Amino acid sequence: MEIITIDKNFVAKENTFIALGNFDGVHTAHKILLKKLVEEAKLNGYKSSILIFKSHTKNLIFKQEQRLLTSNEQKYKLLKEIGIDIIYELEFNKIVMTMDPDDFIKKLLLKHLKVKGIVVGFDYRFGHKASGNTELLKQRSLEENFKLFIINPVEKNGKIISSTSIRELIKNGQIKLANEFLGYNFTMNGVVINGKNLGSKMGFPTANIKTDVNYEIPKFGVYDTNIEINGKSYRAATNIGKNPTIENSGLRIEAFILDFNEDIYGKSVQLSLLDFIREEENFDNIDDLFAQIKLDVDYIKTRL
Numbered sequence: 001m002e003i004i005t006i007d008k009n010f011v012a013k014e015n016t017f018i019a020l021g022n023f024d025g026v027h028t029a030h031k032i033l034l035k036k037l038v039e040e041a042k043l044n045g046y047k048s049s050i051l052i053f054k055s056h057t058k059n060l061i062f063k064q065e066q067r068l069l070t071s072n073e074q075k076y077k078l079l080k081e082i083g084i085d086i087i088y089e090l091e092f093n094k095i096v097m098t099m100d101p102d103d104f105i106k107k108l109l110l111k112h113l114k115v116k117g118i119v120v121g122f123d124y125r126f127g128h129k130a131s132g133n134t135e136l137l138k139q140r141s142l143e144e145n146f147k148l149f150i151i152n153p154v155e156k157n158g159k160i161i162s163s164t165s166i167r168e169l170i171k172n173g174q175i176k177l178a179n180e181f182l183g184y185n186f187t188m189n190g191v192v193i194n195g196k197n198l199g200s201k202m203g204f205p206t207a208n209i210k211t212d213v214n215y216e217i218p219k220f221g222v223y224d225t226n227i228e229i230n231g232k233s234y235r236a237a238t239n240i241g242k243n244p245t246i247e248n249s250g251l252r253i254e255a256f257i258l259d260f261n262e263d264i265y266g267k268s269v270q271l272s273l274l275d276f277i278r279e280e281e282n283f284d285n286i287d288d289l290f291a292q293i294k295l296d297v298d299y300i301k302t303r304l
């Protein structure tokens with residue numbers, strides 16, 4: 001898979017079929033759309049491509065940092081697995097944001113990116129104030145002679161799968177359903193940093209994880225998790241929250257890794273959430289907290 005960073009003046013060297021969107025999470029509905037892209041591109045003798053914005057479009061539109069399901073690294077890995085040939089990576093700036101929908105189709109996609117086919121979902125919006133939609137694409141596909149595939153809403157349990165709905169499930173602690181919508185376990189990548197060392201003193205040393213990107217914040221509480229370190233997977237009891245019993249400062253993600261006693265400070269890890277176990281609590285004292293942590297760990301062992 002080729003990753004090509006472009007600006008609005010870039011001219012592609014080959015024709016492609018293209019998919020459009022943020023694709024945060026590369027969830028099960030995205031996968032259906034992207035498989036259609038790969039299949040149709042092949043049938044028509046072209047490569048498949050995606051036009052992706054380097055940072056989420058909502059960062060600029062709503063002037064606040066969008067919480068994410070995947071880092072770009074995770075997203076690109078998933079796209080590669082699906083068989084996408086080219087990623088066109090474009091900075092989403094004011095010029096792109098305020099682009100007239102027809103300029104977006106005719107100049108950027110058809111002229112510059114030499115697009116021969118477009119695959120989008122039923123609700124895809126683009127251009128200035130999101131004024132471009134699938135109706136406009138349909139009209140232009142007839143006039144400009146490009147192929148267009150519009151994917152019907154993909155649902156699960158009567159709910160439309162979207163990056164937004166998955167983020168809501170994660171925020172509500174409905175991690176199993178979020179994982180079903182994603183098609184894999186929600187995973188936060190990060191680096192192990194120093195904690196307070198209280199956990200070690202009490203017999204439950206934890207890996208404190210600083211995440212690589214601003215992931216969606218899961219409901220505060222204890223999770224059954226898998227942690228991957230140096231390509232090896234371990235089970236862990238992980239608390240996500242503010243440790244109200246000890247302090248009430250910033251967000252902490254702390255994993256007690258089962259059957260593990262290596263020094264992993266500074267190591268990159270991948271933490272996958274499997275299930276929500278209980279809410280984070282403010283205990284009266286440290287002994288009560290660690291008695292509960294022991295119960296959490298014992299419970300997770302019964303789930304192995």
Ligand SMILES: Cc1cc2nc3c(=O)[nH]c(=O)nc-3n(C[C@H](O)[C@H](O)[C@H](O)COP(=O)(O)O)c2cc1C
Binds near residue numbers: 194197198293297
């Ligand atoms: C399985 C598990 C459950 C936890 N549950 C809570 C909790 O309910 N309330 C709380 O204040 N802290 C909770 N913690 C966080 C502990 O307070 C924290 O791990 C401890 O302060 C040690 O921090 P340190 O690793 O920075 O030394 C939990 C930690 C783990 C590993």
Ligand SMILES: Nc1ncnc2c1ncn2[C@@H]1O[C@H](COP(=O)(O)OP(=O)(O)OP(=O)(O)O)[C@@H](O)[C@H]1O
Binds near residue numbers: 033121152155163
């Ligand atoms: N459930 C779905 N069914 C069909 N198409 C979908 C579905 N979800 C997303 N798509 C399509 O996938 C492409 C990428 O969309 P986008 O990145 O906006 O995903 P999204 O899940 O809809 O995200 P958000 O929740 O932020 O709107 C778009 O063309 C969009 O229409």
